[in-house]
Amino acid sequence: MRQVWVTDAAAVTALGDSCEKTWQGLMAGRTAIQAVSRFPTFNYNSSMAACIDNLTPGDNQSLIQQLTERILCQLHNVPETSLLITATTKAGIDSLEKIRRHQPIGLPDILLSSLPASISRKLKLADKGINISAACASSTIAVAHGASLIASGNAESVLVCCMDTVTEFVFSGFSSLNAMSDTGARPFDKDRNGLTLGEGAAAILMMSSKAAGKHGKPHLGTIAGWGAANDAAHITAPARDGCGLIQAAQKALKMAAVGKEAIAAVNAHGTGTIYNDMMEITAFRSIFHNCRIPVNSVKGAIGHTLGAAGGIEVVLGLKALSGQILPPTVGLNIPEETAMDLVSSQPVNISGDYLLTTNSGFGGVNAAIVLKRGKTP
Amino acid sequence: MTAVITGIGWVSSTSMGCGTDHDHVSMKKGPLPDIKRKMVLAKPAKAFGRMDRFSKTGLAAISFALKDACLETWDKKRDIGIIASTTYGCLDTDIRYFDTVIPEQGLLASPGLFAYTLSNCFLGEAAIYFGLTGAGYIINEMLPGGMYSLQTALRILVSGENDIMVCGFCDLGNPIPLDNETGTDDTVSGALFFVIEKIPGKSCKTYGTLRMEENSRIFLNETAIDNWCMLADTCFKKNDAFKA
Structure with a gap:
């Protein structure tokens, strides 16, 4: 199996228009969660979300177009022979809102396949690309799929772009499921009461080490292992025993050929819902037994960015490995009793070369990636 | 890179079922049947009545494919993955869901419909x-009928991640005219799924051997395959030989 290097990484979140700004916000313990002004929320069980500053649709456009511009402008010289994989759960679903309200729209971005088509065109890539849709693990699986193409020798360079936006379509849905917090997500807190939606994007360029050398690209980190598994238990609720997440993480650790003691930290999905966070702690306890491994969640700061969550967390995970420090879990006040020794509202120094990042979602999906520290800070 | 096809299942405007019970697959355009649980699942499934049309269609075809491969029954969860291609996905459900949001500014938003606005x-x-615990995800391709999910499933078998995969497509066509390059509604309505295995397992038959070249070109029994329907047709040609 060939090594899979991450050679470029970018992020846009509600904390800032770059990975660096997002990182600084996280480390300062800031949250971007605030009252939504994009659409009326008075009939929903929350008014809070983490929306990106000044992200407004252009004339008859979807928000996804602007977000695409903001993420792509951060990339440096993507080889035109790169394969393209995008990840989104709803792409430009705000265009559908307009269609159903009989408002004018221009280029509809409703179909998920329109995202790779648009990005391929903008970057002048030979590959038209595909989109992967697997709920909140979409981009985790997209990174895993891209890595597998490089590892197996089927590709030299793969670009993963992931994004989702805060729309009334999605907001109203999570409200109808009573899944949203009215005050802001507090992952792993004993008084957590739901998730908060966020919007964001990430781009991750992966290459074989040979291709990275040829193109003079830095080694930001390695996608060392990956795994995915289904709970086969419930469509919208996680399996209480964490069976799918355990299976996905074990596959990832096995592929990375590292023992659990090599993992320096875990970036959890950590949505702030009662059952998700409980399931994750159960799974991590099972995987790591009595090891006290630092765990964090970024969703109290940038919200739950759905299909973009896994990609953003890969970018931030590499940053954590590089600096050997795990950002605080923003929103955490008093930890859930079972997570008391794992999570922190303060940054935590870590020591090691590997970080496990996991995501789970509707449809019983679970995915895990083992990241390895790169040579370039 | 080789594997065998051990099961075929489909739902189309003209027929539905599994390979064992038919001698060909017809995926003509047209309205799909109203699928009832007893038509496709042997045991009660309490969620079936709540499912959207897209889910019922896809689940039915997967069910038929697993039955065809003698993998319908189980007593212990199995590490089998499912990858499905789609172009329009659950867009029809998206529309029906958002139409519950508009009238009372969200007050009547349907949680039952929202749960099915994710095509996976x-x-x-x-x-x-x-009881399938392998990876499961949707691949959205620009062109309806793309076979990326089959290529991916074959690569997963080769990598050793799974020994059995279910792959295919599910599409209900375009519910709204879209004025862009993906908006041409040349989609075959329905679902067609295949069970592919590294080595034949419980199944009493195979439909032949799949081979993928380095350029991702796929062959079944050395016949080059261009689309899902051609793959099914080629399966039946081979199956005739097996029956003889």
């Missing part, structure tokens, strides 16, 4: 009903 949900329903 029917893979989760199949995973629950058949």
Whole structure:
């Protein structure tokens, strides 16, 4: 199996228009969660979300177009022979809102396949690309799929772009499921009461080490292992025993050929819902037994960015490995009793070369990636 | 890179079922049948009545394919993955859901419909009903009928991640005219799924050997395959030989 290097990484979140700004916000313990002004929320069980500053649709456009511009402008010289994989759960679903309200729209971005088509065109890539849709693990699986193409020798360079936006379509849905917090997500807190939606994007360029050398690209980190598994238990609720997440993480650790003691930290999905966070702690306890491994969640700061969550967390995970420090879990006040020794509202120094990042979602999906520290800070 | 096809299942405007019970697959355009649980699942599934049309169609085809491969029954969860291609996905459900949001500014938003506005949900329903714990995801391709999910499933078998995969497509066509390059509604309505295995397992038959070249070109029994329907047709040609 060939090594899979991450050679470029970018992020846009509600904390800032770059990975660096997002990182600084996280480390300062800031949250971007605030009252939504994009659409009326008075009939929903929350008014809070983490929306990106000044992200407004252009004339008859979807928000996804602007977000695409903001993420792509951060990339440096993507080889035109790169394969393209995008990840989104709803792409430009705000265009559908307009269609159903009989408002004018221009280029509809409703179909998920329109995202790779648009990005391929903008970057002048030979590959038209595909989109992967697997709920909140979409981009985790997209990174895993891209890595597998490089590892197996089927590709030299793969670009993963992931994004989702805060729309009334999605907001109203999570409200109808009573899944949203009215005050802001507090992952792993004993008084957590739901998730908060966020919007964001990430781009991750992966290459074989040979291709990275040829193109003079830095080694930001390695996608060392990956795994995915289904709970086969419930469509919208996680399996209480964490069976799918355990299976996905074990596959990832096995592929990375590292023992659990090599993992320096875990970036959890950590949505702030009662059952998700409980399931994750159960799974991590099972995987790591009595090891006290630092765990964090970024969703109290940038919200739950759905299909973009896994990609953003890969970018931030590499940053954590590089600096050997795990950002605080923003929103955490008093930890859930079972997570008391794992999570922190303060940054935590870590020591090691590997970080496990996991995501789970509707449809019983679970995915895990083992990241390895790169040579370039 | 080789594997064998051990099961075929489909739902189309003209027929539905599995390979064992038919001698060909017809995927003509047209309205799809109203699928009832007893038509496709042997045991009760309490969620079936709540599912959207996209999920029922996809789940039914997967169910038929697993039955065809003698993998319908289980007593212990199995590490079998499912990958499905789609172009329009659950857009029809998206529309029906958002039409519940508009009238009272969200007050009447339907949680039952919202749960099915993710096109991977029917893979989760199949995973629950058949105890499948492998990876499950949707691949959205620009062109309807793309075979990326088959290529991916074959690569997963080769990598050793799974020994059995279910792959195919599910599409209900375009519910709204879209004035862009993906908006041409030349989609075959329905679902067609295949069970592919590294080595034949419980199944009493195979439909032949799949081979993928380095350039991702796929062959079944050394016949080059261009699309899903051609793959099914080629399966039946081989199957005739097996019956003889």
